[in-house]
Structures are given as C-alpha cells and as structure tokens.
Amino acid sequence: xxxxxxxxxxxxxxxxxxxxxxxxxxxxxxxxxxxxxxxxxxxxxxxxxxxxxxxxxxxxxxxxxxxxxxxxxxxxxxxxxxxxxxxxxxxxxxxxxxxxxxxxxxxxxxxxxxxxxxxxxxxxxxxxxxxxxxxxxxxxxxxxxxxxxxxxxxxxxxxxxxxxxxxxxxxxxxxxxxxxxxxxxxxxxxxxxxxxxxxxxxxxxxxxxxxxxxxxxxxxxxxxxxxxxxxxxxxxxxxxxxxxxxxxxxxxxxxxxxxxxxxxxxxxxxxxxxxxxxxxxxxxxxxxxxxxxxxxxx
Amino acid sequence: xxxxxxxxxxxxxxxxxxxxxxxxxxxxxxxxxxxxxxxxxxxxxxxxxxxxxxxxxxxxxxxxxxxxxxxxxxxxxxxxxxxxxxxxxxxxxxxxxxxxxxxxxxxxxxxxxxxxxxxxxxxxxxxxxxxxxxxxxxxxxxxxxxxxxxxxxxxxxxxxxxxxxxxxxxxxxxxxxxxxxxxxxxxxxxxxxxxxxxxxxxxxxxxxxxxxxxxxxxxxxxxxxxxxxxxxxxxxxxxxxxxxxxxxxxxxxxxxxxxxxxxxxxxxxxxxxxxxxxxxxxxxxxxxxxxxxxxxxxxxxxxxxxxxxxxxxxxxxx
Numbered sequence: 208x209x210x211x212x213x214x215x216x217x218x219x220x221x222x223x224x225x226x227x228x229x230x231x232x233x234x235x236x237x238x239x240x241x242x243x244x245x246x247x248x249x250x251x252x253x254x255x256x257x258x259x260x261x262x263x264x265x266x267x268x269x270x271x272x273x274x275x276x277x278x279x280x281x282x283x284x285x286x287x288x289x290x291x292x293x294x295x296x297x298x299x300x301x302x303x304x305x306x307x308x309x310x311x312x313x314x315x316x317x318x319x320x321x322x323x324x325x326x327x328x329x330x331x332x333x334x335x336x337x338x339x340x341x342x343x344x345x346x347x348x349x350x351x352x353x354x355x356x357x358x359x360x361x362x363x364x365x366x367x368x369x370x371x372x373x374x375x376x377x378x379x380x381x382x383x384x385x386x387x388x389x390x391x392x393x394x395x396x397x398x399x400x401x402x403x404x405x406x407x408x409x410x411x412x413x414x415x416x417x418x419x420x421x422x423x424x425x426x427x428x429x430x431x432x433x434x435x436x437x438x439x440x441x442x443x444x445x446x447x448x449x450x451x452x453x454x455x456x457x458x459x460x461x462x463x464x465x466x467x468x469x470x471x472x473x474x475x476x477x478x479x480x481x482x483x484x485x486x487x488x489x490x491x492x493x494x495x496x497x498x499x500x501x502x503x504x505x
Numbered sequence: 506x507x508x509x510x511x512x513x514x515x516x517x518x519x520x521x522x523x524x525x526x527x528x529x530x531x532x533x534x535x536x537x538x539x540x541x542x543x544x545x546x547x548x549x550x551x552x553x554x555x556x557x558x559x560x561x562x563x564x565x566x567x568x569x570x571x572x573x574x575x576x577x578x579x580x581x582x583x584x585x586x587x588x589x590x591x592x593x594x595x596x597x598x599x600x601x602x603x604x605x606x607x608x609x610x611x612x613x614x615x616x617x618x619x620x621x622x623x624x625x626x627x628x629x630x631x632x633x634x635x636x637x638x639x640x641x642x643x644x645x646x647x648x649x650x651x652x653x654x655x656x657x658x659x660x661x662x663x664x665x666x667x668x669x670x671x672x673x674x675x676x677x678x679x680x681x682x683x684x685x686x687x688x689x690x691x692x693x694x695x696x697x698x699x700x701x702x703x704x705x706x707x708x709x710x711x712x713x714x715x716x717x718x719x720x721x722x723x724x725x726x727x728x729x730x731x732x733x734x735x736x737x738x739x740x741x742x743x744x745x746x747x748x749x750x751x752x753x754x755x756x757x758x759x760x761x762x763x764x765x766x767x768x769x770x771x772x773x774x775x776x777x778x779x780x781x782x783x784x785x786x787x788x789x790x791x792x793x794x795x796x797x798x799x800x801x802x803x804x805x806x807x808x809x810x811x812x813x814x815x816x817x818x819x820x821x822x823x
Contacts, residue, residue, distance in 0.1 A: 242616050245609075246627065249634050249694065252645040255656060259648065270659050312545075320542035327535050335539065342546050344745075344804050345554060348752035348773035349793040352780040353557035354549065356565075376550040379542050407529040437638040439755045440773075444781050455640040459759055470648050477641035488636045492629040495636070496699060 253481075260285050260475035267470055285475035293462070294450055295476065302436060302453040303483075305367050309374035310431040314424065317379045321386035322412055326398065336387060343380035350376070351444045358445050365447045373445070374435045381434075382427040389423030390416065426494040433484050433495075454480040560790035567784040578791035588792065591770040595796075598686055598771060599751045605690040606746060607739075610697025615731075617698065618705045628699065635695040643759035646688040650674035650760070678768035681761055685769055688756055697742060704738035705731070740809075747803050752796060772796050 261281040266273045273279055289295045324336045354373060363369035393416060401411045442453045449461055458476040488495060527533055561578055565571030582588040617628060634642060649656055658671040674684045716726050754773040757763065763770040763778060772792055780789015
C-alpha cells in the first residue's frame, strides 16, 4: 500500500502539479484549509475529553478565571479516584476478556467457514456466503429483546460468557467476508500441488492457506477486538451486576450518579476506556484501513 | 477429487488413521467447517430473529410467558403518539444524518485523494472517531453540550460575543434532536470518507486525463467521471450507513435517554425502554419488528448495488 502511495506521489509531481490552475494559494484554500477544519472538528472531542480528565474540579467549573482550553494545574485525581475508588480495573479486565474471547471464537468459526465456502466449493456455497453476508445486515437493535430471553433460557444472564457467545453474531459475518476475500487472493495452484503430494485438506489449511492468509487474520482479529470492545446494547441488556459490566456500560450506568455529574471522572473513564483501542489501532492502522475498505469492496 | 486421491495406492500403503480419512472426506469436512459459524449464527441470530417476531405477537413480560394476542401490540402502537414520535424522529435522524455524513464524508474523501505530506498519518487520525467506543465519545459530546459549561457556548458567548446567553443544547426538543444528529454525523464521517477514498483510488487516472484533453471542467470531471464511477460503492456504503443509523441506539441512550419529554426517542431506544427497562417484552419486540420493513428495503437496495458493481467492473481481488 505504501509503495503505491509513494509511486502515485511521484507521478503526481511529474504531471498534474504543473498545471497552471493548481497554484499554491488555490491549493491552500481548496485543500489545506478545509482539511484543517475537518481534523480540528473530528479531534476536538478527544482533546476535550483528555483535557477534562486532568483538570481539577475548580477549573472545570470556572471559565471566567481559567482558560477552558488549557489546564493551569493538572491533576491525576480523577484517574486515581477511578482506579482506586471504583471497580474500574475490574470493568477493564471484563471488557478485555470478553473482547479476547469473542474475537478468538469468531476467528476460528469464520476461518473455517470462509475456507469451506471459498476453497472446498460445494453446491450452494455462494448461497451460504450470501446468507452470512445478510446476517451482517441484521442490526443488534432488533435482536436484543429476543436475545435477552434466549440468554435467560440458557442460564447465562448476567454472565460475561453470554457476551462472548453473542458477539460473534456480528463478528462472524464480517470476518468471514473479509477472509473469503483473502483466500481468493491465494493462488489455488498451491493447494493443488499439496493435494497432489498427498496432503490432507486440513494439512493444506494449516500449513499452506493459513500462513498465507495471516494479514487477513490480523485484520479480522483486530477489527473484531475493536468491535467487541465498543459493543454497547447487548452488554447493557444482558449484564446486571456492577462487577460484570463492560467499560462502556459501566461508565454510563455506574459513574453517572445523581444530578451532579462528576465530569472529571467521567471523562477520565472515557479516556482510559478509549486508550486500549486507540493504542491497538495505532499499531495496526494499515490493517484497519485495508479491512475496512476491503470489506466494503468485496 | 479427494476421494480419488485417497484411493490411490501410495496413500493406502501409508494407512492413515480412520479419523484423518474422515476429516479428508469432503462432505464431512464441509459440514465440520461450516458447523461453528452456522451454529453460532443459527442459535444467536436466526432463532432470536424468529423469536422476536413471535414475541411481537404475544403479551410476554419479564418473568411471564405470554399468550398469542395477534396484532394487538401493533394496533396499540399505531395509536401510541410516542411510537409515532419515534418513527418520525428515526426518519428525520436517518435522513439528515445520512445526508450530512455523505456530503461531508465525500468532500473529505476528495480532499484526502490529493497528494500532500503525512497523508497516511492524517488518514489514520481521521478514523479515530470511528474506532473509539461510541458511548465514550458520546459522553464527551454530552459534556460538550452541557447547559452551563458547554465549551461551544463559551466560544459563542465569551469569546466571539455572538450570543448573550448559553445555548440550551439538550433542554428542549428540537435543539436536542439536532445536537444528536450532529454527534452522529461527527461519528459517521470517518467511515464514509475512508470507504469512499478507497473507491476513489480505484478510478483510473487515464479517465481524467482523457476528459481533461477534451476540455472538461473540474465540475464536469466530478459529475461525469467521479460520481458515476463511485455510484456502486456509494450505494453499498450508504445502505450500511442507513441501516445502522436508523437502528442507532448508543448515542441517544448515552446523551439524552430519549428526553427531553421523549422527544428524541429512536425506535431502538423506545424498544429498550419498553422491552427491557419496562419489562413489556412483547411490546418492545413489536417496536423492534416495526423497524424491519425499512431494513428490508435498505438491504434490497444494497443487493442491487452489489450486483451492478460486479457487472460493471468484473471480479477483481484487491
């Protein structure tokens, strides 16, 4: 991906930049100015979140004497309160476990399904693929009420295990489609060679197809992790006790108390809850972009 | 194919165990490979979907099995001003937010399609609103919309002196509705922009060169090359966006919980309020089911968008 960008930059320098209408000033007004506004607006809530979490309460509630865009005396009080006076570490831990569990489960299920659909090619395999794609279009908002009764029937109500089992409903369709795309890009001849050499289908999957599909697996994995970390409606509907809640639900239901909102603590909680995905994201940016666009293009 | 390979003398001599042979038997392997995915989806997606439709025709409450009541729930909803209100706001919310997301997102994609330094870094930063948990950024918006300490009010009143009093973002119906729509647009722009950017990059530069040689203006190049070439991907991204905006839950639940005086309820939040919080599972399910006709419409739209794209560009594996 980087290669193509570099190359197209080189191309652009050669040709269209020399056009008369593309003068520097015009470029500034038409490209950099709007881009700057977009970035400013898209990032401002995060800046505001971050700056609020380090402001002492006195500054938070007094814009007359303190410039709200800056902190005069930063404090770690909100974060300390969060880590030591609330169950926040516990919520983080639960969220992490749920995200890892559901990601693993969906990766296994969707790798096998994608392999069967794309490589074992049977009658009606394209319909199975289409069916799984359609499953992606069923939004959680119409499922959570009946799912709540199903979860109760299974005796999983108020258990993080319910979330691990339910999240694959939106992860598996996405991952399967992503992986079908990846498997498609692996030359079938490789598998034929192995087949001729007497390898079994499972050996082929493990030794040939999977190693070649590692970028796809990483994309699917980090995407699933983020989606499960961010999930809200199921976690809100299926988990009742404070200790088992995931971070997004817990902040909204446990930290928002009474009429006076503890904005410092709330924002610190949001910041800490966002950081793991943000860090994760920054490590794998290219995979994110390619899976996002790959899934759309498929 | 595998069967013939297996029966070849070379393999038989090696005597693979019956388990290995079973797993190499193609129909069995197909079933085993599909079982986990199909099983999960059947138990936790298809079954609940059917169950939800069934529940919508019963008077089930939490802790009590309901009996079949026919269309009673739906008849009740049709006379319920709150449901009509939620339908109205869901449509307004989806309409305005989708328009905003696509207008701004397309613009951002076109901007990002230019060449400038630190492009990939910028692209990475722009996706942040979409990566971060929605509820958490919604909380940040809630704080930005605070009646007393809103930073926007501070800017408008104390810095720019455009207004004399603080903006009441969430206190009355219409401002609250538009504040939520703004937050939704903010969250949706990155996804739209990055997906459309991918589409833009697949358009061959030679088309633009040819058009420029023919003397096409920038607007004409956009109108007759970019836009038609982007149509298929626009259709798909828009379908996704419409489905997930119409059924949105998190933003509204986090910022207003449907208030003030129930004016910002979407169908999903109303279903949650009646079904889970209020315990009227049957009625909640009926509200959720009433979203389905709209979603079916959007899905068909997506399907035909997809079909047309395959016909246009053939199968490419990028």
